Amino acid sequence: MMPRETVASRIQQLRHLLQKASYAYYALDRPIMEDAVYDQLYRELQDLEAAHPEYITADSPTQRVGEAPVSQFASVVHRIPLYSLENAFTLADMVAWQERWQRYWRNLTGDSPPAAAYICELKMDGVALALTYENGLLVRGATRGDGTRGEEITSNVRTIRAIPLRLNLETPPAILEVRGEAFLGLDRFHQLNQERQAQGEPPFANPRNAAAGTLRQLEPRVVAQRQLDFFAYALHLPDGGVVPLDPQRQTYGQPQSQRHVLTALQQLGFRVNPEYAECPTLEAVQAYYNHWQTARHDLPYLTDGIVVKLNDLSLQRQLGFTQKFPRGCIAWKYEPEQAITDVVAITVQVGRTGALTPVAELEPVLLAGTTVSRATLHNGDRIAELDLHIGDKVVIHKAGEIIPEIVRVFPELRPETAEPFQMPSHCPECHSPVVRPADEVVTRCVNPQCPAIVRGQILHWASRDALDIQGLGEKLVQQLVASQRVRTAADLYRLRLEDLVNLERMAAKSAQKLLQAIAQSKTQPWPRVLYGLGIRHVGSVNAQLLAEAFPDVDQLACAPHEAICAIHGIGPEIGQAVYDWFRTPAHQALIQDLKTLGLQLAQHPAITPDQPLRGKRFVITGTLPTLSRNQAKQLIQDHGGKVSESVSAQTDYVVVGENAGSKLRRAEALGIPCLNETELIEMCHSAKIRGSTEPLARRIF
Structure with a gap:
């Protein structure tokens, strides 16, 4: 157990970090700490205070429902508190x-x-809003704030197209309050950052x-341009009134269940997240959780x-609330x-394009089910941006x-012994001077001839999406390059049994299988070979596009720069890289x-004409x-089809x-x-495209 002095010191340190993070997050709108890290520190503080209640004080972050709102907008009191x-x-x-x-x-x-039974809904990573409708018209939109008092941002809320200005109801209740989450879709987020x-x-x-x-912008036009979205998940009828509960039977009334609430919200004109599910047991809840832990990506x-x-809902009301949460x-x-972990050292790796990538060597830590001891740092600018020193305490992130x-x-x-890091002036593999293009x-x-570059090129050539050479792994490639048996991909095809045994x-036996x-x-096929060449910026999809436009290597090698860039999906940067490579x-x-x-x-002439999937x-x-995902993708591409990552009208x-x-x-x-x-x-072996719009569950499961 920690000495009392150490416990008291740690509690004070945690409170300081959490309060600082809360102020930056809520008041300044400039987060300084990721949610997962905040949760981790918060739980540590909770555990310490539970073990040492004599240290609990009224100003501890664990004793508050939420944080105070900023004063930039008018402050409003919520008619019904928004509990966390x-x-x-x-x-x-x-x-x-x-x-x-159950005990309560x-x-x-x-x-x-x-x-x-339980209703499970996805927890949106957005901003909670409280909307008030009077006689069917939107009259107020407010942030959660501290749960009791928030900021009135109606002019900004009105710009969100997913929020109806008038309820879809001929005879609306006198007052209706809706709770939901405003968020930014990933496509729009990436587009906004590019802009x-x-x-x-x-x-x-x-x-x-x-x-x-966005919601704290003083100019509503800016909010409208950013195209926020909104999912509703709760409604309240403070002064009575009825809402549609069953669209088939056209019945109205007070919601008796969360499913009633979601149905009513949809009928009133709101979007609700369609991925909710009713779960009769905690085991079913666990299955829902496990599914979305992966499918959310x-x-x-x-x-x-x-x-x-x-x-x-009546059971919810009878259970009531603790000091901070609904039961x-x-x-x-x-x-x-x-x-959170510590940086023990920083090493530098050299990739197949010669790029030097600094890598942080970490104190091993459990993250998302695996033990992590290394983290990429990308480049020297990233290290400078982070102000990273060897010995620092850091947050590491893993998302696939x-x-x-x-x-x-x-x-x-930061400890006093922490040391700054500088990118090396010479390659750590071949000791040649390194360069940084302007x-x-x-x-x-x-x-x-750098061994690291050659190793990277050979491993890329043998990778699954390229030539797919089973058994040619990293350790074997390292030996082949170190012994100078292999200097280019072509050397692989000259290897003999005595070179390997x-x-x-x-x-x-292993050597024979490798040969x-x-x-x-x-x-x-030609698209895979083209990808295996390892031309900068040319991935497997771009290689397919290039191979379709230039059916053989001589046509591509002689193609002018303008012709390469003219291919749909091949921009100037990729076009220049291809043009330069062949010269x-x-x-x-x-x-x-x-x-x-x-x-x-x-391209093999036998698969060019009458490809059954061409244009699909x-x-x-x-x-x-x-079939693996890559095998199915290759099958489609070999028969003329294209593979996309997301479903659209196209x-x-x-x-x-x-x-x-x-x-x-x-x-x-x-x-x-x-x-x-x-x-x-x-379908791949038929000239006639067949398919069915019948629900899949009735066809194959």
Whole structure:
């Protein structure tokens, strides 16, 4: 256990950090700490105060419902308080919450708790708003503030198109209050940041910050231009009145359940998040949570957890509130994708393009289910921007990336022994001088014989989306390059059995299998070979576009710069990189070498005419029975189709496997035909396009 003096000191430190973060977040609208980090520090303070109640004071962040609003807008009192929700982070937290409300019910009524169902909704990462309607007209929009008093921002709220100015009801109630979340969609967020950077303005850190900053604009025209969105999730009828409860039966009344509330909100003209579900048990709630913990990455907006509510509103009312939270609702947050740790050292890696990437070596920490000990730092400018020193305490973030990145440094916690870092002047691999082009933020090694560059190029050539050479891993490539058996991709096709059997962990059988895989890679089509060349900025999709426009390597190598840039989807930067690559003598020699060795450097004439999927756009979602995502993508492309990441009106077919999420629902909403794997394979071998708009559940599950 900590000594009392250490506990008291830590409590004071935590309170200072949390109060500073709250002021910056609510009053200044300039967050200095990520939500996951705030939650982590808040829970630590809660635990310390629970173990040492003698240190609890009235000004502790744990003793307040919310923060005071800023004074830039008129302050208003909420007719009905906007309570915050208690947070759960594990299934054990959820079980404890259920036991608490059930125990409270027993003490309150003397009866056994009812078998109550739950309504689960996605927890939007936006800004809570309170809307007031009088006789069907919007008269006030306000921020949550401290839950009791907020800021009146009606002029800004009126610019949000998802918020109706008049309720869709012939005889509306005298007063109706709606609660919901204003947010910025991801596409609009990225577009907005591009616009800001083009104008020399700093980009927003995240969509939540962008939405909050937008709502606090004094000029409504600016708010309108940013195109905020809104989902409603609660309504209140302070003076009675009725709302539509069942659109089929055209019944009206007071909502008796959260499902009634969501139905009524839709009938009144509001958007509600369509991903809600009724869950009869906590086990069903857990299944909903587990599904969206992964599927949320397909959503066009950010969500940081789920909200679980007792469906029965009368039960919610009887359970009432604690000092800070409603007893009948809770927020189950996703496993944090951020954590706090220390930077032990900074090393520099050299990639296949010669780019020097600094990497932070970290004190190992558990993050999103894995132990993390390294984090990318991107480049020297990023280190300067973070003001990162070796020895600093930092926040690391992981959102689908293999190597997490550092998103924040705590300079106030910096030890005296911390050391600043400078990018090296020479390559750490070959010791050649490095350069930084005037128009780039990346420092590069320009020695084409640098072992790190050669290793990176060979690994890229053998990767799954390129030549897909099974068994050619990082350790083996390192040995082949170090022994100078392989200097270019062409050298792979000259390897003999005796070149491999003497390598570490390489027996004769393994060597033979590798040679067979290398030989088999000669049959890979021209788009894959083009991608495998590793031309800067050319990904697998761009390689496909280039291969369609230039059916063989000679046409592409001789193409003028203007012709390359004229391809739809190939911009000036990519076009220049392709043009320059084919005019480098070493690359010209490589192409001739690959030709001699029999690689496919032209489109196979047999698959060019009458491709059954030509001109069709596909989206793949879920897990297919036998094909990987990349294999299905390649199958579609080999037969003339194109593969997109998101479903839109331009999508022709959606290929669906198990655990399909929002992409399937959007396809069904738009009436886009859905295929299973078998139907896709049949389509690839048929000149007639077949599909069905029948719901997928009735066709393949």
